[in-house]
Amino acid sequence: MQTISQKQKSIHIVTPNSFLAWIGKFLLILIALFALFVLAKNLIAKPTLFAQNVLDGLKLGFVYALIALGYTMVYGIVKLINFAHGDVFMVGAFVSFFAVEFLGLHVWPIAVFPDINPLLANVLGTITIILLSMVICVLLAITIERVAYKPLRDAPRIAALITAIGVSFFLEYFGLLEFVFSARFIPYKRPFEEMTWYIKDGIHQVEAGVTTPPGSITFSNIFVVIVIATVLAQLFLQYLVRRTKIGIAMRATSFDKPTARLMGINVDQVISFTFGIGAAFAALGGVLFAIAYPSIKTLMGVYPGLKAFVAAVLGGIGSIPGAFVGALIMGQAEILTSAYVSTPMRDAIAFSILIIVLLIRPTGIFGEPEKEKA
Amino acid sequence: MLLEVKDLNVYYGAIHALQGISFDVKEGEIVSLIGANGAGKSTTLRALSGLIRPRSGSISFKGENITLAPAEKIVKMGMSHVPEGRKIFAPLTVRENLEMGAYIINDRSEINRMTERVFRSFPRLKERINQLGGTLSGGEQQMLATGRGLMNKPTLILLDEPSMGLSPIMVEEIFRIIKEINAEGTSILLVEQNAQMALSISHRAYVLETGRITLAGSAKEIANNPQVKEAYLGI
Ligand SMILES: Nc1ncnc2c1ncn2[C@@H]1O[C@H](COP(=O)(O)OP(=O)(O)OP(=O)(O)O)[C@@H](O)[C@H]1O
Ligand SMILES: [Mg+2]
Numbered sequence: 001m002q003t004i005s006q007k008q009k010s011i012h013i014v015t016p017n018s019f020l021a022w023i024g025k026f027l028l029i030l031i032a033l034f035a036l037f038v039l040a041k042n043l044i045a046k047p048t049l050f051a052q053n054v055l056d057g058l059k060l061g062f063v064y065a066l067i068a069l070g071y072t073m074v075y076g077i078v079k080l081i082n083f084a085h086g087d088v089f090m091v092g093a094f095v096s097f098f099a100v101e102f103l104g105l106h107v108w109p110i111a112v113f114p115d116i117n118p119l120l121a122n123v124l125g126t127i128t129i130i131l132l133s134m135v136i137c138v139l140l141a142i143t144i145e146r147v148a149y150k151p152l153r154d155a156p157r158i159a160a161l162i163t164a165i166g167v168s169f170f171l172e173y174f175g176l177l178e179f180v181f182s183a184r185f186i187p188y189k190r191p192f193e194e195m196t197w198y199i200k201d202g203i204h205q206v207e208a209g210v211t212t213p214p215g216s217i218t219f220s221n222i223f224v225v226i227v228i229a230t231v232l233a234q235l236f237l238q239y240l241v242r243r244t245k246i247g248i249a250m251r252a253t254s255f256d257k258p259t260a261r262l263m264g265i266n267v268d269q270v271i272s273f274t275f276g277i278g279a280a281f282a283a284l285g286g287v288l289f290a291i292a293y294p295s296i297k298t299l300m301g302v303y304p305g306l307k308a309f310v311a312a313v314l315g316g317i318g319s320i321p322g323a324f325v326g327a328l329i330m331g332q333a334e335i336l337t338s339a340y341v342s343t344p345m346r347d348a349i350a351f352s353i354l355i356i357v358l359l360i361r362p363t364g365i366f367g368e369p370e371k372e373k374a
Numbered sequence: 375m376l377l378e379v380k381d382l383n384v385y386y387g388a389i390h391a392l393q394g395i396s397f398d399v400k401e402g403e404i405v406s407l408i409g410a411n412g413a414g415k416s417t418t419l420r421a422l423s424g425l426i427r428p429r430s431g432s433i434s435f436k437g438e439n440i441t442l443a444p445a446e447k448i449v450k451m452g453m454s455h456v457p458e459g460r461k462i463f464a465p466l467t468v469r470e471n472l473e474m475g476a477y478i479i480n481d482r483s484e485i486n487r488m489t490e491r492v493f494r495s496f497p498r499l500k501e502r503i504n505q506l507g508g509t510l511s512g513g514e515q516q517m518l519a520t521g522r523g524l525m526n527k528p529t530l531i532l533l534d535e536p537s538m539g540l541s542p543i544m545v546e547e548i549f550r551i552i553k554e555i556n557a558e559g560t561s562i563l564l565v566e567q568n569a570q571m572a573l574s575i576s577h578r579a580y581v582l583e584t585g586r587i588t589l590a591g592s593a594k595e596i597a598n599n600p601q602v603k604e605a606y607l608g609i
Contacts, residue, residue, distance in 0.1 A: 245473065248466065248470050248474060249474065251465060251466060251470075255464060255465055256461060258425050258461075259461040261424070261425065261445035261446060262425070262445060262455050262461075263449065263478075263522075263526075264449035264450055264477045264478035264526065266444075
């Protein structure tokens, strides 16, 4: 008797009220249809403006992708949402700021080789800045993992999650101190000059002080750099995870740690390595974000961090292609919302997506239902 | 002495799973560990390979004290543990599972040589080389688990119920392969439910009962022991 009544009780709890669920689905379909209608209307009315928005959405989405990869990889291996990841991204931006502003590190190629091709000098200088940011962020992330997360590896997951939130707050409020990064917006000096082109009857460079003709689509070298860097990062990661020994060991460790140890895999090293890769991508994202939106502040990592987290959940947390696709969708959702609905809605849309994904398909686009392992 | 265990005590929280067991394995031997469910056989193997830390006692392997050594180090010293329940990496292909078995080997040609060696024993794996481990049949997974355990060229291999879930023909086959591995110079510590089969290929055996070794001797002696006959051989 007792077991039967318990069973009924639990069934009652997990089964959503079908009428409410039906209304919910109906509302979602209405919203989706409305969104499609708004998009279609604007696409037809002003196709070039629409294309411009899509391009801007891509730029944002690609940066989110770099951050989302770190969330998804770390989750894949230690089942932890590393909430400090957005702050590592911020540190990446600040390191590049100091390197450019105070060290002038981006001009070393010209200083060392005065006859160097200016484009090559820019590329080398920027890569140097990015590498420096990566190194610092990798060290930071590995330290965070060793100090804050590793002691909790066998603790309940919620303990590590709360610790991650704590680490995030620590980094943010430490950064807010006047003698660290302060709370101010800081204008960011790019390691290279922005150049803009417009597309209309071919591609033309935009001259300073000249307005582009109506109906043209503009893009900049920054956009090109972001796309190239993100695509390269994604390809590198696919190669790493599919083809290299350490990458296969990452997947093995993610699936079953004790058995991975029986293979001779040093699980602690593999976990550090994973945090390191995630942090390197976050650093790259931080530098590119600062270059694209050249004003930085200590809390700059909070929203991009949360949105990249939503992107990772949307794509299916733990899935690398998922993070990429999720981030591109997030970028579009945000830019199109701010263009065609209202600008303040751009943050709301991100978290609406999170709620909808969790309601409809918690495993995300590429995610598989998680099997509980012993 | 290849492996020497002295007065080993292992706890799971308050449960005293191994209560001062001592045994050894010499070079070239097949030694069986038999016992009922829950006797502590798998626990013994987990302590040997460094997955759990004993509270007291000592384990020495190739003359070195490895009682508290990390699992990675023990593998590098030449001890390989094929765990109970196969523990295949389900999202990895057969090839990738084997590569993980050879994780500690850096020489590519050596890995290829070992892969060929494993395929000779388990030709079925070769046909399924690009299939995901999780989609193999139970018997195929057992072959993969054993093959993976051989990939790092162990001096001593710990096999935890290698015949579990196999058809009678495959059981014969796996025991034939175990003997073959042994003939090529690898020592074997074998845990089996199938005591009769295990004793038939072993040199020596130990009987484990609720965390204690109650009987030790040559495989023949153990097989002929009246209590063993009754309790484990069903005669
Ligand atoms: N992780 C654990 N936590 C608590 N107790 C455990 C754990 N693993 C094993 N035990 C207990 O330790 C004892 C020995 O278990 P072990 O798995 O070594 O038995 P076994 O001889 O391998 O049995 P079987 O033949 O069923 O595989 C059992 O009583 C078991 O319940
Ligand atoms: Mg067992």
